[in-house]
Amino acid sequence: GENVEQHPSTLSVQEGDSAVIKCTYSDSASNYFPWYKQELGKRPQLIIDIRSNVGEKKDQRIAVTLNKTAKHFSLHITETQPEDSAVYFCAALNPAGNQFYFGTGTSLTVIP
Amino acid sequence: NAGVMQNPRHLVRRRGQEARLRCSPMKGHSHVYWYRQLPEEGLKFMVYLQKENIIDESGMPKERFSAEFPKEGPSILRIQQVVRGDSAAYFCASSPRTGPYEQYFGPGTRLTVT
Numbered sequence: 001g002e003n004v005e006q007h008p009s010t011l012s013v014q015e016g017d018s019a020v021i022k023c024t025y026s027d028s029a030s031n032y033f034p035w036y037k038q039e040l041g042k043r044p045q046l047i048i049d050i051r052s053n054v055g056e057k058k059d060q061r062i063a064v065t066l067n068k069t070a071k072h073f074s075l076h077i078t079e080t081q082p083e084d085s086a087v088y089f090c091a092a093l094n095p096a097g098n099q100f101y102f103g104t105g106t107s108l109t110v111i112p
Numbered sequence: 113n114a115g116v117m118q119n120p121r122h123l124v125r126r127r128g129q130e131a132r133l134r135c136s137p138m139k140g141h142s143h144v145y146w147y148r149q150l151p152e153e154g155l156k157f158m159v160y161l162q163k164e165n166i167i168d169e170s171g172m173p174k175e176r177f178s179a180e181f182p183k184e185g186p187s188i189l190r191i192q193q194v195v196r197g198d199s200a201a202y203f204c205a206s207s208p209r210t211g212p213y214e215q216y217f218g219p220g221t222r223l224t225v226t
Contacts, residue, residue: 001170006154032212043116043203043217044155051212089154097211098168100145104154 002027004092006103013080014111021106023090024072032093033073034100035064039086047088048075080110114139116206116218117186124224131191131198133221137206144187145215146179149201161187167210194225 003026013019025033034049050057050064050073057064061080066073077084090103117136125131137144142163147155157171161181172179176194181187191198201222205215 034214036217043219045217046214049214091155093212096168098160099157099170100155100215101157102147102155105152 002030002092002094002099002101004090004101004103006090006106008106009104010107010109012109012111015080015082017080019075019077019080019084019108019110021075021088021090021108022072023074023092023103024070025092025101026071027092027095028068028071029095030092031095032097033064033066034091034093035075036089036091036102037086038089038105044089077108080108082110082112084108085110116141116204116216118202118204118218118221120221121219122222122224124226125194126226127195128193131194131223133189133191133202133204133223134186135189135204135206135218136186137204138208138216141206141208141216143207143210144181145205145207146187146189147203147205149203149220151200155203158189191223194223196225199223199225 006023031052036044037047038044061078063076087105089105091100144161146158159172159179160168176192178190201220203220205217207215
């Protein structure tokens, strides 16, 4: 099955700096890659996603890039704010389209 | 449109008891997924159900765990004879269709086995 690895596991940045989280996947046929944000004790919420026919997608301060050849995708958060502090999970959808494989999460801390 | 509902939010069980976790998907969603999240770990897929059918249970432990999504009512994840290692947060998610679409997560049930 698919295997998703996520790095780093923890990340601290100063407010206003950028944060980058990277994920790799193993199944080249995977075709959908969402990113979820989970605040402490709350449910994961989708913040951005990308499909395999697109190389980059941006939504205000958040962007995701996908390199299909290298089988990796990254989350970029610019001009970070304290409210960006949370755990971020990447995921890959298996080719059958019925199962998400999640990375182990990145705990992001934005220091005011 | 109410989001995905889960209850109870917190559940305490003694070893050997049964735990029943309920999930009501978003209105119009017929696809339900259950995930387990151990402390400081990611989400692990357990099972994918549609109404009255288990589509993929490859992530479910072979013993003590079962899931259902009846024609009427919520999806239920059932854990029999719970052990301490079952302590975790259990999230369900729903989507309107299978494939490359967002899954909407519920608030989770935090199970503690004493």
